[in-house]
Amino acid sequence: MNVYHPKLTAGFWLIGMLAICILGGQALTKDWLETGFLALLPTSEQQPEIAKAVRQHNELLNRKMIWLTGAATSAEAINHAQKLKSQLEQSGLFSKVVLEVPQQHYIEQYQKLFPYRYQLLDQQTREMLAKNPEDLIKQNLEILNSPIGQMQAADLERDPALLFSRYFSAQNTIKLNLEQGIVVLSDQHRFWALLLTDLQDERLQLDKLETLSGLVGSATEQVKTDGGELLVSGMPLFTAHGAESAKQEISTVGIGSSLGIVVLLWATFRSVRPLLLSSLAIGSGLLAALVICVLFFGKIHILTLVFGASLIGVADDYAQHFLCDSFGEKDWNPRKGLKFILPGLSLGLLSNLLSYAGLGFSPFPGLQEVALFSAMGLLVAWLTVVLLFPLLLTGFTFDHQPGILKLTTYWEQHWPLWVFKNRLWLGLMLSAFIAGGLWMLTPQDDVRLLQSPPAELLRTADKIRQLFPISPDNQFFLVSGKDQADWHQNEQALLKRLELLKQQKALTAYAGLSNYWPDESQQQQNYQLLKHQLYDSGLLERYMTDLGFDKTAVKAEYEQFSKAEHNTLALPEWLATADETKQQLWLGCDSDRCQSTVTLTGISDMDALTALQDLPGVVWVDQVESISSLFARYRIRATGLLAIAFCLASLGLGYKFGWRNGATIMSVPVAALAVSLAMLGWFDQLFSLFNLFALLLVLGIGVDYGLFFFMAGDRRVSTSLGVTLSAVTTLLAFGLLAISSTEIVHAFGFTVTAGIVTALLCAPLIGLKEYKNNDKQ
Amino acid sequence: MILLKALLLSLLLCGQGIAGEAVLTEIAARLAKTPIAQGDFHQQKHLKVLHKPLISTGTFTYDQNKGVIWKTLTPVASLLLVNESKLLTGQGEQAVPAAFGKVFKAMLGGDISALTDGFEITGTDQKTSWQLELSPKDDMLKKVISTMVLSGDTELRGLEIREAGGNITHITFNNITHPEQLTGEQEADFERLSP
DSSP states (O other), rough: OOOOOOOHHHHHHHHHHHHHHHHHHHHHHHHHEOOSSSGGOOOOOSHHHHHHHHHHHHHHHHHOOOOEEEEESSHHHHHHHHHHHHHHHHHEEEEEOBBBBBHHHHHHHHHGGGGTTTTOOOHHHHHHHHEEEHHHHHHHHHHHHTTTTTTTTTTTTTOOTTHHHHHHHHHSSSSSEEEEEEEEESSSSSSEEEEEEEOOOSSOOOHHHHHHHHHHHHHHHHHHHTTTTEEOOOOOOHHHHHHHHHHHHHHHHHHHHHHHHHHHHHHOOOOOOHHHHHHHHHHHHHHHHHHHHHHHSSSHHHHHHHHHHHHHHHHHHHHHHHHHTTTTTTTTOHHHHHHHHHHHHHHHHHHHHHHHHHHHHHOOOOHHHHHHHHHHHHHHHHHIIIIHHHHHHHHTTOOOTTTHHHHHHHIIIIHHHHHTTTTHHHHHHHHHHHHHHHHHHOOOOOOGGGGGOOOOHHHHHHHHHHHHHHHHOOOOOEEEEEEEHHHHHHHHHHHHHHHHHHHHTTTTTEEHHHHSSSSHHHHHHHHHHIIIIIIIIIIHHHHHHHOOOOHHHHHHHHHHHHHHHTOOOHHHHHHHHOHHHHHHHEEEETTEEEEEEEESSSSHHHHHGGGGGSTTEEEEOOOOHHHHHHHHHHHHHHHHHHOOOOOHHHHHHHHHOOHHHHHHHHHHHHHHHHHHHHHHHHHTOBBBBHHHHHHHHHHHHHHHHHHHHHHHHHHHHHHHHHHHHHHHHHHHHHHHHHTTHHHHHHHHHHHHHHHHHHHHHGGGGHHHHHHHHHHOO | HHHHHHHHHHHHTOOBBBBBOHHHHHHHHHHHHOOOEEEEEEEEETTTTTTEEEEEEEEEEETTTTTEEEEHHHHHHHHEEESOOEEEETTEEEEEOOHHHHHHHHHTTTTHHHHHTEEEEEEEEEEEOOEEEEOOHHHHHHHHEEEEEEEESEEEEEEEEETTTOOOEEEEEEEOOOSSSOOOOHHHHHHHTTT
């Protein structure tokens, strides 16, 4: 069957690319770039309610930034902070810039809750009243007589037993020093004024992130020129840094591999046509990949583009094979060339697509994007070569002797002979190298692989945490109950255990809603407790009289108390008075359950806390740990995947070329995989899930090289030229990935580079005998 | 007003350093400057809502480097420890209201010039005794404390705190001595303040 119609196929290609351009015109005008670190994390494995809690927890985190201006005196620190505040407000990046503590909020809260003072008791007061109410009286005397107690007793007239004073200060457990209404912290050397900001958008676009980085830079300079010091931290900063380094890496990898390809192609072909054609194949592949990915996923992560940039080096392979095929053939034409290389190119594409499909099996949105992006890029590059090149290569000749030929000739002829001659000790050394490397290989599964912020950012974050230890840790409890009462009971049980752990210093603080808001039945119990222990027992009357209250004041207080008997404060009303951090604790009720989170700060004994998940309705949520264990599980699964891909390739090759030949071809990827792993061990590189995905690619490329040489027959010279060119460009692309500051990208690059070098060294050993035999005949 | 103070109470804020002028230098020169001072105190609090004063007595210890121990003996025994960064009371650790932490340290240690930062100071200096009136500069602190009056000779003898709400606290210091060393008990108390 004759399927060779260059003009027709070129027409198909043109129509397809036009369609992609039109689709791209629509897709790429929207906001299509994702930069946040959390978008890389898998969510599908979590139960929906945990996922919701995690989302709520993260949403808050994603927008918050904390700024501390430091100086030798608090007045200077405040001065710097005030300047900074107006600078931040002018930037338009923030929806909220808080310097002065919003006093009005506390005043309103006090006014709204005060009528319920006999219903709202804090835990400690409740316990004291139940055990020994005399202790409460004693403590009151201590407060009243303290030289600094005037503020705690400020509302003594309306709150003689200081009940509400206790409740109100228990609500605000972190005590901060204010100067001019601004929170001022101090360490041994400096005073620090605190400024909190919320970003306008949870997901910042790239240009906004750049503005943010720029703002932090200029603010730091400004404060420094004024003689102070600025500390900034917050998730957006980490995101901004990640996006910035990703952008830099995209251009390094992109420009690096493009330059490499241009130089290599020019040196080899000394003609513009191959250069333009290669660029066309790569360009169409990348464009199609980008458009299809954005259409499919809605948004595409910037890390995907880092990987995508490395595709330049791989997508180029098909074009080079076609071009190189013409080498040395006197009566070469595209038709003959295509006929010869099409099976190899197609098998190559197939094995590459198989490897990338493996990536798609991972639960990580980022890797799925990489899989689709790469698969589409390669497919379209292949289509360009197969559909368009026949027309555009008409009349193309390539019969000069390029300089690189010397190298490839040595490589395909002398190198294999040398290897065969020295196979004994080479084999021994290689075995020792592989065994040693594998022995040193230790897997590492850590969520931090996804993000590698610079040490300085981490140091600042640590310093801020020491100065201002209120940001909750990543871990938290999710508490649920079948209704509000059940939930309240479950959370109270948990909070009691947490209080004990806090006293044992397993953590420094925790926050649970039910400690601030007693439910309706607890409110009644509180009232009855007061009635029984303090009011009806006459203890309060005695205390008030002893202190020096008038008789009328005592009587008025008793009247107030009895009038308040039936007061109840419902949760929504309480929440309306609470600040944002406390409101976020409540996840709400649906038809069959109510849920809340309990946040934790300063955890030092993780085991003691995880043990609490046995309590009814309590779930321990640890994103870091669950993602790390996910990494471990998928590392094992990916190993299985690699084994399956390996078997499939072996079976396919064995079926087509016979088992012996299949095994010969497969020896190339086997060696590449083994050396790649051993290199990871020797160089103490990270070995995780992501390396295994890289090994999938090594498998694909190894099979390619083995196959090309196996099928080369008497065209070994042009084949070796093609394989060398493609290997060099691929190496350039992945080698450049290895410089990435993101651990996974680096690991990916390193693994693939090691694998390709090995495959390149092993491939010419294949098919040599047949060639030599043919030669002699 | 009361409301506002209660609100402040809840956050336990307060705060400002302190300062001075010419008269300060003279008074400061007269004060005995030693690393350690200790003595008895007698405190009377006149609260508007109560028809009799709250009276408490006890001892205090000042150490230049370590802070202040304020030990109330009557009517209920309690202990208050404070230095520049930490405040411990019977209710546990609390934020340091700098007005008290620093003022106490500055006054008991005889380093009155350190008060000029946060207070407007007017003083009278007579032959044998002196008196200083401090008004806070900070707006927030003003809402709690209107003035503080310090008086003394070679030692600080009295302190009066007039609150904005009308309450007055009157403290007198007696039997002031300047030992060379802290006692074991005092050392142990200060130890609790170290981080």
